[in-house]
Amino acid sequence: MWLRLSVRLDREIVIELSLQQVTLALRALCPTQGPTYRRCFAVLDGVAPGRIATDDAAAPTWLVVQESFDDGTLFLGGALEPEPVAELIELFRQTIGVTIGLLPDDPLLAVLPPNPDYDGGAIDFEERAPEVALERLVQPPDGLRLARIDAELLPRCAWGPWMITNMETALDHGLGYCLLDGEQVVSEAFAGSNVGGLLEMGTIIHADYRGRGLGTVVCARTILECERLGHRTWWNTALTNVASMGLARKLGYRVERPYRVLAWFQAPDPR
Numbered sequence: 225m226w227l228r229l230s231v232r233l234d235r236e237i238v239i240e241l242s243l244q245q246v247t248l249a250l251r252a253l254c255p256t257q258g259p260t261y262r263r264c265f266a267v268l269d270g271v272a273p274g275r276i277a278t279d280d281a282a283a284p285t286w287l288v289v290q291e292s293f294d295d296g297t298l299f300l301g302g303a304l305e306p307e308p309v310a311e312l313i314e315l316f317r318q319t320i321g322v323t324i325g326l327l328p329d330d331p332l333l334a335v336l337p338p339n340p341d342y343d344g345g346a347i348d349f350e351e352r353a354p355e356v357a358l359e360r361l362v363q364p365p366d367g368l369r370l371a372r373i374d375a376e377l378l379p380r381c382a383w384g385p386w387m388i389t390n391m392e393t394a395l396d397h398g399l400g401y402c403l404l405d406g407e408q409v410v411s412e413a414f415a416g417s418n419v420g421g422l423l424e425m426g427t428i429i430h431a432d433y434r435g436r437g438l439g440t441v442v443c444a445r446t447i448l449e450c451e452r453l454g455h456r457t458w459w460n461t462a463l464t465n466v467a468s469m470g471l472a473r474k475l476g477y478r479v480e481r482p483y484r485v486l487a488w489f490q491a492p493d494p495r
Contacts, residue, residue: 241276243268250278253287253301259325259348259483260460262424264289264299266417271397275316288312295487296320300332310337313488323487330484342487347469349459349477352447356476361444364403365436370445373400373414381412382428398423401445403438411438413446415457423450425459427471439471447475 241250246268254268255261267274273292278284286302298316300309313322313336325346326332364370373381378391381402398416402409410433415423425446427439450457459477461468462485 239278239281241278241281243270243276245281246276247281247284250276250281250284250287253278253284254289255299255301258327258330259346259481259485260297260424261299262419262422262458263291263297263417265419267291269417269419271393271417277312288316290316290320290322292320295323296490297323297325300324300335304335306335306337309335313337314491317488317491319490321487321490323485326484326486328484336486337488340486341489342485344485344487345463345482346485347461347463347480347482349461349469349472349480351477351479352451352457353476353478358444358448358475361440361475362448364441365438368403368405368410368438370401370403370441372449373402373412377402377409380409381414382409382430383412383414383426399446399449401442401449403442405433411442413439413442415446415450415455418455421455423455423457425457440474443471443475 251265251268254264263272266272267276267289275290275292277288279286284302286300286304288301289299291297296316298313316322323342324332324336362370371377373395375395378394381400394416397418398414400412400414400416402412404410408430410430411428413425413427415425417423425443427443429439447457459468459472459475461472463469463482
């Protein structure tokens, strides 16, 4: 889809691209470090849902990529100025909120509009320590059954699953395990999308089953399978989510990278 907007750029045009229009020149503008940067490549690869925009498909000078789920994380790359960035944020927040992760002294701060709706923090966990043995953590409690998420279980998982473009290809780009009480999925973990052999972990536990360590079981089993296949995993959560941070540390993630989060909430419907 091509989306033409009157924004204050030299060419006064923003081009929204389809996946087929993503070139090596565009990929070169994608951030290669910083908060959750691998999600940007997952969108460009078409394995995570999102939107892609630039000023010139053939010779781009900037790139904007937004995830179309959760909090609408926005990735900015290339040469951008404050006024067009403000307009791009206003555009993208029409359909979902806009969230931007920032490192200390991040140069992006100079081009972002003031007064976001939210100013908080999150953290990436990486580099799981191999000496933290996970085998001892994968024994399911009595009465629950541990199973790998397959095509039959996938539609019954709460996240259906985590950060994947569509259900038909989900298991091609990630993997996960769940715990079942009878036929009900009560806890699940999913690792994906796969970006260069690195998969992001996500987990959710049914409200009636929390506080029993079920997240530990499904996450440990999922990570073990990823590592058996030669993949590595990473973890992201808000700094306010003490339980999630504690679980990441229990699972052996030893590199912690906290960062600032600014957000502009979804614009109200004008109707």
